[in-house]
Amino acid sequence: MSENDKIALIVTGSIAAIKTLPLIDELRGAGRDVSVILTRAPQEWDWVKVDELKDATGNPVLTEDDSTAAKEKTILAAGTVLVVPASADFISQFVHESTPLACALLSALRKGRDFFFAPAMNVWMWGHPATQRNCAAAEGAGVKIIGPACGHMACGDEGYGRMADVKEIAEAIAASQEGRPHQALSYYDDAKKDPRGVIPVRPDDGRVLVVLAGETMPWPSVKELVNDLSRTGIAADYVLDPNWTKHKDELEALINEKCMVNGQECQTREESVVYYKHFQDPDLEGMEHIKIPESKRLLFFPFIDDELAVRMLQGRGGTLCLDMYLASKAPIVTTAECLRHLAPFTAASLRKDGMETIDHVGRLVCLNAHPRSPGSQPH
Ligand SMILES: Cc1cc2nc3c(=O)[nH]c(=O)nc-3n(C[C@H](O)[C@H](O)[C@H](O)COP(=O)(O)O)c2cc1C
Structure with a gap:
C-alpha cells in the first residue's frame, strides 16, 4: 500500500454525509485504508453512525469528543486527505484557519499531503460570493476541488451545489494521483463560471x-x-x-x-x-x-x-x-x-x-x- 492509499476522510455538516458509507465502499474497493473524522453536525443530526463507520473502515472513528492531537495524528498518518462532503461552513473554517481541526488540516496541507474537497450545499449557499471566495482560496492553497455537480437539489432547486457522485469522487482522486484526466476533476471549473445563475427572488408574500x-x-x-x-x-x-x-x-x-x-x-x-x-x-x-x-x-x-x-x-x-x-x-x-x-x-x-x-x-x-x-x- 502506497502512502497515498492511506486516507483521512473528514465528514462535515452537509446532508450529503448520508453517502459516507457508499464512499467508503468505493475507496476500500480500490484498496485504500480509510480513517474517518466526523465534525459535530453529521453526528448530531445522525446522518452517519459512528459504529457503522467503524465497521465499514475497520478503524477507530474520531468525533467532536476526541482531542485535536488525536485528529492531527490521524491526518498526518495519511498521505491523502478528503473532506467529503465539504460544507460551506467547513470550507470557511479551513481557509480562515478558524477552528483547531482547520488548523490541523492546514498544517498537513503545508506538509505536502494530497488534499481533495467535495463541496455539497444548496444552490444559494454555493453561489454566495463568500463561498466562492473560500473555494478559490482553498484551490489556491493546493486543495483539489471535486464538484459540485449541477442538478436537482433536495430543496427543489436546480443548479450547482450537489455533491459529485461518490463513485466519481473515488475515481477522480485515483485519476488525479495517477496523473490521468477525469471529468469530475473539471466540474469545479464549470461550477464557478456561473455559480448562482439566478438573481435574488423578490418575495411576494409580504x-x-x-x-x-x-x-x-x-x-x-x-x-x-x-x-x-x-x-x-x-x-x-x-x-x-x-x-x-x-x-x-x-x-x-x-x-x-x-x-x-x-x-x-x-x-x-x-x-x-x-x-x-x-x-x-x-x-x-x-x-x-x-x-x-x-x-x-x-x-x-x-x-x-x-x-x-x-x-x-x-x-x-x-x-x-x-x-x-x-x-x-x-x-x-x-x-x-x-x-x-x-x-x-x-x-x-x-x-x-x-x-x-x-x-x-x-x-x-x-x-x-x-x-x-x-x-x-x-x-
Ligand atoms: C437539514 C440540514 C441540512 C443541511 N445541509 C447542508 C448542506 O448540504 N451543505 C452545507 O454547507 N450546510 C448544510 N447545512 C448547514 C450546516 O450543517 C451547518 O452550517 C453546520 O454548522 C456545518 O457544520 P460543519 O462546520 O461541521 O460542517 C444543513 C443543515 C441542516 C439542519
Whole structure:
C-alpha cells in the first residue's frame, strides 16, 4: 500500500454525509485504508453512525469528543486527505484557519499531503460570493476541488451545489494521483463560471424575517423595532441567534402586545413566529435551514456588529442565522444606520456581497415584489 492509499476522510455538516458509507465502499474497493473524522453536525443530526463507520473502515472513528492531537495524528498518518462532503461552513473554517481541526488540516496541507474537497450545499449557499471566495482560496492553497455537480437539489432547486457522485469522487482522486484526466476533476471549473445563475427572488408574500443576531453585542432594545414593524403592516417573524435565546419570552411578550394602527387593532403581531431553537430542534428536524430560505422571505438584519459582519464575509455557517444568510434566495437587508457603525471597508464588502440597505423599516414593504403601502393590513 502506497502512502497515498492511506486516507483521512473528514465528514462535515452537509446532508450529503448520508453517502459516507457508499464512499467508503468505493475507496476500500480500490484498496485504500480509510480513517474517518466526523465534525459535530453529521453526528448530531445522525446522518452517519459512528459504529457503522467503524465497521465499514475497520478503524477507530474520531468525533467532536476526541482531542485535536488525536485528529492531527490521524491526518498526518495519511498521505491523502478528503473532506467529503465539504460544507460551506467547513470550507470557511479551513481557509480562515478558524477552528483547531482547520488548523490541523492546514498544517498537513503545508506538509505536502494530497488534499481533495467535495463541496455539497444548496444552490444559494454555493453561489454566495463568500463561498466562492473560500473555494478559490482553498484551490489556491493546493486543495483539489471535486464538484459540485449541477442538478436537482433536495430543496427543489436546480443548479450547482450537489455533491459529485461518490463513485466519481473515488475515481477522480485515483485519476488525479495517477496523473490521468477525469471529468469530475473539471466540474469545479464549470461550477464557478456561473455559480448562482439566478438573481435574488423578490418575495411576494409580504412577510419579512427579522434576524436578531449579534456575535458579541448586548441585547438591544427591540421595542421600537417591533412597534415600527407593526406600523408598516408587513408581517414579521423573528429568528433569535443562540446567544440571545434567553430573550425569547421578552420578545414574544412585546410581539403579543396589542398594537393599534389608525384606531384599529393590528393583526401583524399575533401572526408572528419566533424561531429560537436553531440547530437542534427535534420537532422541526432542522428543516428550517431549508424551508426558511426557501420561503423567499426578505431577511432583515436590523443589528450587525463587527464580529457578525466578519462571519458573514467569511461565509461561516453553523447557526440558523448564518446558514440563512448564506442560503437565502430573497434579498438580505439592513439599515443604512447599521452599516454606518461598521468599518467602512466592512460595510462596503457586505454591500458588494449583495446586502441591500433601507433608511427606515417602513421601506421594507417596498422591497417586496408587490409592495403594499405602509400602514395597510396584511392580506
Ligand atoms: C437539514 C440540514 C441540512 C443541511 N445541509 C447542508 C448542506 O448540504 N451543505 C452545507 O454547507 N450546510 C448544510 N447545512 C448547514 C450546516 O450543517 C451547518 O452550517 C453546520 O454548522 C456545518 O457544520 P460543519 O462546520 O461541521 O460542517 C444543513 C443543515 C441542516 C439542519
